[in-house]
Amino acid sequence: MLADALLLQLGYNATLVALGAAALGVAAGATGTFLFLRKRALVSDAVSHATLPGLALAFLIMVALGGDGRMLAGLLLGSAASALAGLVCVSYLTRHTRLSEDAAIGAVLSVFFGFGIVLLTVIQTLQSGRQAGLESFLLGSTAGMLLSDALLIAGGGIAVLLAVTALRRPMLMVAFDPGYAEVQGVNVPRIDLAIMALVMAVTVVGLKIVGLILIVALLIIPPVAARFWSDRAERVVLIAGLFGGLAGYLGAAISAVAPDLPTGPIIVLIAFGLFLVSILFTPGRGVLAGLYRYRRFQREVHLRQGLMALAHGQPVYEGLTRRLLRRADFQRADGVTTAEGRAAASAALRDEARWQALRASDRLAELAVRDDGLTRIDEVLTPDQVAELDRRRAGPREVPDGL
């Protein structure tokens, strides 16, 4: 069943819904990257929660006009209007009062959401029977979705993607260095507005599938996961789009098989899975890679310190150091230093002495910053320079036998 869904074998409608969810996910991941890099991720939370009263009001108006209260385009229009009102409130509070942005977001988010819930309750008591489905906008659902709904969602996602492609350069410049962007002729307030407009578009278009409570996650988790995979913003945008699209597609497919599960949470959990894989397994920034690098570095330090102790004829107490020395065949199990051990120790000692000489030298002293206790001096200097240093010293001391 699930395999059928993933391979788009569940019929025309389910296929279109899955593709629509994928398009939405790509748009959300790509748009979210700019929001994340601009460090305004939380604003999207206010925007999404502010859609609820507009949604409910649009329903009431459409019913009052004698139409079908559940027409998706009308509902989305209403939610866009109230999301915009929420956004205006946040930016007004931030700019004209002493409230910081996070406080303004908290205030706007809760008030709008509370108002929306009240309206939903009113709808339920007023119009028994005809309100079915409005709650599905809270957590998202693909059940009973119309073909036209799927097309609307896919079309919206593609439109957002085109806009992101066109505006990516100024949006990145504003996110990195707004002052410089301004001097380069970028209209910073207008670009900030464009980012928020795109976020609003994604939120509104995604309401039906992901739901307004969790749409934030689809905007934020993909870029955060993608950040682990690349150090170049344009690639982060692409990877975030890929992750978002994958989450949307898989979520919709699973939801087609298990229509009782809310779609939004499934999509978000899949996105979280991608995040988990990223944070753990990325080669450069991942947790495991970092742990591995740390351990390797720790061993290098211990081995070096052990060799210096051997060179100075001091006993080695630390367990890890002794194990490393034995494993490198520098020391026998009974604690006697091997010939290799003596050679390595005197090499380490000579290196130390050369670094000392380098510090005293007029021409090479600048290179002393490279001395971290581990770097061998012949990685920094040419053989000629090393020879010159050796001439300045008394000559390499050898480690006496029988340590």
Next chain:
Amino acid sequence: MSAIELAAENGQPVTEDLSQSPLAIRGMTVSYGEQPVIFSIDMTVRPGEMTAIVGPNGAGKSTLLKAALGIVKPLSGRALMHGKPIAAQMDRVAYVPQRASVDWDFPTQVLDVVLMGLYRELGLLRRVRARHIAHAMDCLRRVGMEDFAERQIGQLSGGQQQRVFLARALAQKADLYLLDEPFAGVDAATERAIIDVLKALRDEGKTVVAVHHDLSTVPAYFDNVFLINRRRMGEGPVAEVFTDAALQATYGGRLAAGQAGLTAAG
């Protein structure tokens, strides 16, 4: 007092000829809330020379620069380039912001940052071509950073970051260079590299204005100095204006005796 200033004193209409100055600021006041940060600043930058903006912490040095560039909206006043509003000629202005003003963990590489200097040429959609990259690499070479083109910017030292910012400004091929504390927190090698690049720019006929905090290097690095402490405290060639008395006035006695001895007159 100049003839023009005298004429202004006497209430006569004045038409200054500012067509020679690449940056002339008139009556610039900026305030955050109701607290003026800089008050009614006049400044006339000489073409083809290097000018230092000098003053104590909180004197409004960076604010003056940002207001001239339009990054901060002034309460009053204007900034002119060759006698006409600078806003319409920003393609001829390069800006090097304070290094601390950006997040260096941003996912971008050195070359990408320098390519931002070509934004006016590239616009929204034009592809980055080989000649753009060649130009950006050339700018990196001028600041000695060509080997770092593919580094993530967060891996650079402070001095290297500052040089990348300078390379981005060079990429713009501008006539007027405005730098905000380009020597703050950089190593000696970077300071030398930056001052060499700036002097080379001047020798090509470009104009350089830098916010500067190290009084001891002002005479060696700059031709002119602009003293500021919310108000204009002095302006002109270093030899004439950078005196103990002027510095004492600017810094309001907060200057240690040793520092004062570093001036041209001292």
